[in-house]
Amino acid sequence: VSEGDLHATIAAIWRIESPKLIAGLSRMLRDVGRAEDLAQDAFVSALLQWPDEGVPRNPGAWLMTAAKRRAIDQIRRDDTIQRKSEQLAHELSSSEAETDFASAHEEIDDDVLRLMFVACHPVMSKDAHVALTLKLVGGLTTAEIARAFLVNETTVAQRIVRAKRTLSEAHVPFSVPAAADRVARLASILETIYLIFNEGYAATAGDDVLRPELVEDALRLGRMLAALMPVEGEVHGLVALMEIQASRMRSRVGPAGEPILLLDQDRSKWNRLLIQRGLTALQRAERLACHPLGTRKALGPYALQAAIAACHARASAPEQTDWERIAALYDALAQLAPNPVVELNRAVAIGMAFGPQAGLDIVDGLREESSLRAYHLLPSVRGDLLFKAGRTDEARTEFEHAASLARNSRDRTFLLERASRCRSTC
Amino acid sequence: MKFISILTLDPADAHPHASPETIERMGRLIQEMRAEGALIDTGGRSTDMMELSVTRENGRTTVTDGPFAESKEVVGGFALLDAKDRAEAIAWTKRFLDALGSNATCYLHEVSPTP
Numbered sequence: 001v002s003e004g005d006l007h008a009t010i011a012a013i014w015r016i017e018s019p020k021l022i023a024g025l026s027r028m029l030r031d032v033g034r035a036e037d038l039a040q041d042a043f044v045s046a047l048l049q050w051p052d053e054g055v056p057r058n059p060g061a062w063l064m065t066a067a068k069r070r071a072i073d074q075i076r077r078d079d080t081i082q083r084k085s086e087q088l089a090h091e092l093s094s095s096e097a098e099t100d101f102a103s104a105h106e107e108i109d110d111d112v113l114r115l116m117f118v119a120c121h122p123v124m125s126k127d128a129h130v131a132l133t134l135k136l137v138g139g140l141t142t143a144e145i146a147r148a149f150l151v152n153e154t155t156v157a158q159r160i161v162r163a164k165r166t167l168s169e170a171h172v173p174f175s176v177p178a179a180a181d182r183v184a185r186l187a188s189i190l191e192t193i194y195l196i197f198n199e200g201y202a203a204t205a206g207d208d209v210l211r212p213e214l215v216e217d218a219l220r221l222g223r224m225l226a227a228l229m230p231v232e233g234e235v236h237g238l239v240a241l242m243e244i245q246a247s248r249m250r251s252r253v254g255p256a257g258e259p260i261l262l263l264d265q266d267r268s269k270w271n272r273l274l275i276q277r278g279l280t281a282l283q284r285a286e287r288l289a290c291h292p293l294g295t296r297k298a299l300g301p302y303a304l305q306a307a308i309a310a311c312h313a314r315a316s317a318p319e320q321t322d323w324e325r326i327a328a329l330y331d332a333l334a335q336l337a338p339n340p341v342v343e344l345n346r347a348v349a350i351g352m353a354f355g356p357q358a359g360l361d362i363v364d365g366l367r368e369e370s371s372l373r374a375y376h377l378l379p380s381v382r383g384d385l386l387f388k389a390g391r392t393d394e395a396r397t398e399f400e401h402a403a404s405l406a407r408n409s410r411d412r413t414f415l416l417e418r419a420s421r422c423r424s425t426c
Numbered sequence: 427m428k429f430i431s432i433l434t435l436d437p438a439d440a441h442p443h444a445s446p447e448t449i450e451r452m453g454r455l456i457q458e459m460r461a462e463g464a465l466i467d468t469g470g471r472s473t474d475m476m477e478l479s480v481t482r483e484n485g486r487t488t489v490t491d492g493p494f495a496e497s498k499e500v501v502g503g504f505a506l507l508d509a510k511d512r513a514e515a516i517a518w519t520k521r522f523l524d525a526l527g528s529n530a531t532c533y534l535h536e537v538s539p540t541p
Contacts, residue, residue: 008513015510016462016517057524216510220462227461271539273466273508 006051014043015139017060019224022136023111025067026174032118033164036136038074042067112137113228114174116221120188123170128163129192130199135160137224138217148214149199186229190238190302193221197242201249215246226281233288236281237303243278244309247271258410263318275313282306304333323353340369341377348381356389376405380415387422396422428466429507429515431522432533434499439528451525463508464518470503477501502530512536 018039025035042063056062119132134140134148142160146153177185200214222239229235251269254260285303299307308329315321330346343366351359363382372378383398399419406412444452459465477492505522509515519532 005513008511009517012509012511012513012517015514223461223463227457277463 006055007047009055010043010046010050013046013055013059013063017063018043018139019112019115019137020060020108021063021067023115024064024108025071026115026118027107027111028068029071030174031168032115032136032172032174033168034071036164038067038071039063041070109228110176112224114176116189116225116228117176117185118167118172118174120185120192121167121170121172122185122188123172124163124166126192126195128159128166129188130195131156131159132163133189133192133221134196134217138221140217148217186232186234189225190234193218193225194238194242194302196221197245201245212249215242215249218242219246226284230284231288233285234300234302236285236288237300237306240278240281240285240306241302241309243274243281244306244313247274247278247313258414262312263321267316270313278306278313279310282310299332301333301337304329304336308333321352323349327353340366340372341375344372344378344381347385351385351388356385359385360389374405376402376407376411376415378402379405383415383418383422387418392422427509427511427515428537428539429509430535430537431505431507431515431519432535433502433504433522433526434531434533435502436529437498437500439530448525448527451527452522455521455525459507459518464514466506466508468503468505471501499531505532 021042022032022035022039025038026032029035029038045066046059046063050056116133116137119136120129124132131145134145135142140148142157143153146156149156176182196214197218200212200216200218219239219242222235222242226232226235226239247270248262248265250271251265251267252260252262282303285299285306289297289299289303308326311322311326311329327346327349330342330349334342334346343362347359347362347366350362360382363378363385366372366378367382369378379398379402383395383402386392386395386398396419399415399422403412403415403419406415456465456468479490479492481488481490505519507515507518509518515534515536519534523530523532
């Protein structure tokens with residue numbers, strides 16, 4: 001085995017084992033920051049020892065033992081909290097603790113879940129949630145996070161140090177929040193995972209930078225969370241949404257980097273495995289919505305968006321799309337979280353299902369909406385509906401207006417082309 | 427990256443019934459791998475094992491019944507893995523063989539997605 005192979009091996013083991021390692025240490029030490037430092041030290045020991053001694057048979061347990069040994073040393077040296085330290089050191093060195101990693105599976109799962117809640121604790125900023133979640137739960141290195149977000153490694157390192165300090169100063173307990181807080185705190189975990197996903201996903205169509213790895217990391221975090229909180233419908237909803245969106249990664253950008261609209265995509269390029277996973281996750285969310293164990297009685301916003309994405313995924317050709325169902329789902333989404341952008345999407349679906357005039361009726365009601373005044377998609381959608389209604393003169397004006405509002409050159413070019421096509425039909 | 431892992435067992439070691447501990451250990455690992463998306467599908471050899479080979483040679487297809495007495499190993503099962511890289515596929519496979527706990531070999535083949 002070459003040295004490069006060994007480093008890849010250790011990196012893979014780290015990705016698989018580090019969340020459990022950090023989570024277990026956090027519970028024992030009641031200090032996530034310290035747990036992460038100790039896990040990191042154990043990783044460095046592995047990098048030094050494994051090339052000579054070989055990879056141990058149970059690498060997770062090896063890392064845990066190495067980290068605990070350092071923890072005991074540190075605690076013994078630390079005389080400011082003497083009595084508590086002795087007790088902790090005793091707990092850590094007891095034979096029961098030694099077998100923790102190999103046997104206490106449910107406990108480890110609970111620890112990983114606690115770690116997710118702590119990493120997304122409201123005392124920290126959203127940036128900190130993202131960095132900590134990727135570092136502590138995703139098993140990414142600081143350098144990998146920096147590369148993924150196109151920022152300096154020092155910036156990420158500082159962000160993580162600050163976040164860990166904030167956690168320790170606020171005495172954030174290492175626990176899953178009580179039922180009263182859980183929904184709001186879970187929302188913050190879901191938001192963090194979706195932010196990570198979108199950072200990777202949006203980049204694939206935006207500025208020629210491909211960052212599909214963040215998409216994979218977000219998918220893995222979402223799947224882990226779904227296994228840890230199987231009765232939370234919105235977790236499955238988010239997983240479903242991400243899997244189905246990710247299934248279109250290869251078909252949403254053309255050879256020159258231009259975005260390809262959903263209805264124009266080559267559907268044979270959609271990833272069937274991800275679609276299947278997404279539909280299964282959506283089914284779980286739907287079953288939970290009418291199950292006594294489920295925590296909500298109807299689909300939440302992530303599950304509704306996933307259900308919309310699923311309508312497209314199920315259609316083998318654009319003309320087979322169930323637009324009536326999509327319109328109804330947007331309606332449900334608009335009632336849950338009223339939002340002019342959702343309303344605009346609903347107008348598109350209504351237009352497809354019941355004809356352009358029905359869509360225009362909704363869009364015309366949005367023209368006074370101040371939050372959409374500078375949003376190029378409003379005139380763009382209106383232009384499309386007018387074009388389909390045969391009102392090409394008005395459509396051209398709308399497309400030209402939309403082009404003047406578009407923020408990137410690709411969108412602008414696309415809209416100006418549509419405007420000129422209106423002229424040729426006149 | 428996707429990999430097909432073919433598990434083969436030493437015939438002397440290939441007991442038709444695994445112990446409850448082994449089944450529990452494997453079940454837990456399979457659950458963990460599925461949860462992370464590392465495992466797409468897996469299956470063990472069925473007990474009323476059917477073995478046959480379908481061969482195409484010079485335009486003719488022939489079907490031959492097993493079992494293949496001459497082989498030194500028997501197929502014990504398969505797994506379809508989705509891993510970040512080769513090292514991760516190997517790391518999971520090592521854990522799988524540890525959970526299995528008997529003499530066995532996994533043949534890992536990387537498979538490329540349909541173009």
